Amino acid sequence: MSTETATLRLSGVLHHEFDERSEPVFDLDPSYVGDAVRWCGHTGDDVLRRTGTTFVTMGAALLDALPGPLPETDAVLLAYDRPDLLRPEVAGCYLADRLPGSPVPFSVSGQGGCAAFTALGIAQGMLREGVAETGALFVIDQQVAAWDREPAAPDPPDASALVVFGAEGDVAVRDLTEVRTAEPGDPTPSEAVVRVRADHPGIPAVVGPELAAVLDTTDTAEGIEPAGPGAPCTGVWAAVAARWPLRAPLLLADRQPDSGRVHACVLEPAR
Numbered sequence: 001m002s003t004e005t006a007t008l009r010l011s012g013v014l015h016h017e018f019d020e021r022s023e024p025v026f027d028l029d030p031s032y033v034g035d036a037v038r039w040c041g042h043t044g045d046d047v048l049r050r051t052g053t054t055f056v057t058m059g060a061a062l063l064d065a066l067p068g069p070l071p072e073t074d075a076v077l078l079a080y081d082r083p084d085l086l087r088p089e090v091a092g093c094y095l096a097d098r099l100p101g102s103p104v105p106f107s108v109s110g111q112g113g114c115a116a117f118t119a120l121g122i123a124q125g126m127l128r129e130g131v132a133e134t135g136a137l138f139v140i141d142q143q144v145a146a147w148d149r150e151p152a153a154p155d156p157p158d159a160s161a162l163v164v165f166g167a168e169g170d171v172a173v174r175d176l177t178e179v180r181t182a183e184p185g186d187p188t189p190s191e192a193v194v195r196v197r198a199d200h201p202g203i204p205a206v207v208g209p210e211l212a213a214v215l216d217t218t219d220t221a222e223g224i225e226p227a228g229p230g231a232p233c234t235g236v237w238a239a240v241a242a243r244w245p246l247r248a249p250l251l252l253a254d255r256q257p258d259s260g261r262v263h264a265c266v267l268e269p270a271r
Contacts, residue, residue: 005128006127006128006167007172007173007174008120008123008124008127008165008166008172008173009165009166009167009168009169009170009171009172009173010163010164010165010169010170010171010172010173010267011164011165011166011168011169011170011171012066012162012163012164012169012244013161013162013163013164013237013240013241013244014062014065014066014161014162014241014244015159015160015161015162015234015237015238015240015241015242016058016061016062016065016159016160016161017157017158017159018053018057018058018061018157018158018159018160019157021051021052021053021144021158022051022053023051023052023053023054023057023085024048024049024050024051024085025050025051025052025085025086025144026048026050026085026086027085027086027087027088050144051144052085052142052143052144052158053085053142053144053158054084054085054087054089054091054142055078055080055084055085055091055138055140055142055160056089056091056094056095058138058140058142058158058159058160059091059094059095059098059138059140059160059162060094060098061160062138062160062161062162063095063098063099063162066162069100070099070100070134070136070164071100071101071134071166072100072101072134073099073100073101073103073134073135073136074101074103074104074126074131074132074133074134074135075103075104075105075106075123075126075131075132075134075135075136076092076095076096076099076103076104076105076135076136076137076138077105077106077107077108077119077122077123077135077136077137077138078091078092078095078105078106078107078108078137078138078140079107079108079109079115079116079118079119079137079138079139079140079233080107080109080115080139080140080141080142080233081109081111081112081113081115081141081232081233082141082142082143082144083109083142084142085142085144091138092105092106092107093105095136095138099136101134103135103136104132108122110258111256111258111259112208112210112232112233112254112255112256112257112258113208113209113210113211113232113233113235113236113254113255114208114210114254114255114256114261114263115139115233116137116139116163116233116236116237117176117252117254117263117264117265118263119137119139120137120163120165120173120176120265121176123135123137123165124173124176127166127167132166133166133167134165134166134167135164135165135166136162136163136164136165137162137163137164137165138160138161138162139160139161139162139163139233139234139237140159140160140161140233140234141156141158141159141160141230141231141232141233141234142158143156143157143158143230144158155230156228156229156230156231157230159231159234159238160234161234161237161238161240161241163237170245170246170269170270171246171267171268171269171270172267172268172269172270173265173266173267173268174265174266174267174268175199175200175264175265175266176263176264176265177196177262177263177264177265178261178262178263179192179195179196179261179262179264180259180260180261181255181260181261181262182259182260182261186260188216189211189214189215189255189260189262190214190215190216192262193205193207193211193215193224193253193262193264196251196253196262196264197223197251200249200251200266202223203223203249203250203251203266204223204224204225204248204250204251205223205224205225205250205251205252205253206224206225206226206227206235206236206239206240206250206251206252206253207224207225207226207227207236207252207253207254208227208232208233208235208236208252208253208254208255209226209227209228209229209230209231209232209235209254210232210254210255210256210257211253211254211255211262212224212226212227212229213229214255225239227239236252236253236254240252240267245269246267246269247269248269249266249267249268249269250266250267251264251265251266251267252264252265252266252267253265
C-alpha cells in the first residue's frame with residue numbers, strides 16, 4: 001500500500017461519561033494556587049474547593065474498557081475545548097506510557113468541537129507521510145470552568161471518547177472537509193451543510209452542538225441528528241460509539257466557534 005494514497009481507518013470507538021466530579025481542580029501547592037486565584041480576581045476560597053475530572057482519569061477509564069490490547073501505537077492525540085484541571089501530571093505523557101509502543105503525544109485545542117476533526121486530519125497526514133501507522137485519539141469534554149468568577153452548575157457530565165485509528169480498520173475516514181462561512185461571500189453554515197450533504201446523498205448526519213445551534217432547520221433538518229448540547233467535543237463521537245460497529249455510512253460535522261469554519265467527514269464501513 002502506498003503511503004501517499006493510504007486511507008485513514010478506524011478500528012474502534014468508545015465513549016464514557018463521568019457524573020461524579022471528585023478530583024480537586026487545583027491540585028498544586030496551596031500558596032502558589034492562592035496567588036494565582038487572587039491574580040485572576042477571586043477573593044474567596046470557593047474556587048479552591050471546586051472539583052472535576054482529570055484528563056488522566058477520563059483517558060484511563062477508556063483504556064480500561066477496551067475489549068483487548070491495542071497494537072503497537074505510534075501516536076496519541078488529545079482533542080479538547082476546556083483545558084485539563086491544574087495539576088503537575090501531564091495527561092499526554094500518562095496516556096503514552098499506558099499505550100503499547102512508544103507513541104508521540106500531542107494535543108489539539110482552541111477549536112471547540114472541531115478539534116477532533118483537525119486531529120483526524122493530522123492523523124491522516126501522519127499516515128500518508130509514513131510517520132504513524134497506528135494511533136489513539138482521546139476526545140475530552142471537561143466541563144468545570146476553573147477560573148470563572150461565578151461558574152454555572154456544570155449540568156452536563158464530563159465525558160471522553162477514544163477513537164482508535166490507523167492504516168487498518170473496518171471504517172474508512174473519507175472527505176475530511178473545511179468550509180469557510182464567516183467572510184463576505186462565504187456560504188452560511190446551513191448552505192455549507194447542504195453542499196457537503198449533496199456530495200453524499202442519502203447518508204445520515206450527526207452534527208455537533210455549535211453547528212446545530214446555527215442551522216436553518218427548514219433546509220437541513222431531514223436526516224440530521226444533533227449531538228448532545230452539553231458535549232461540544234465528544235457529542236458526535238458518543239453517537240458513533242452508540243452505533244459501533246458501524247454498519248452504514250455516517251456524516252459528522254461541526255462548526256468552529258471563532259473562525260466559523262464548518263468541518264465534516266464521512267465514516268464509511270467496509271462493504
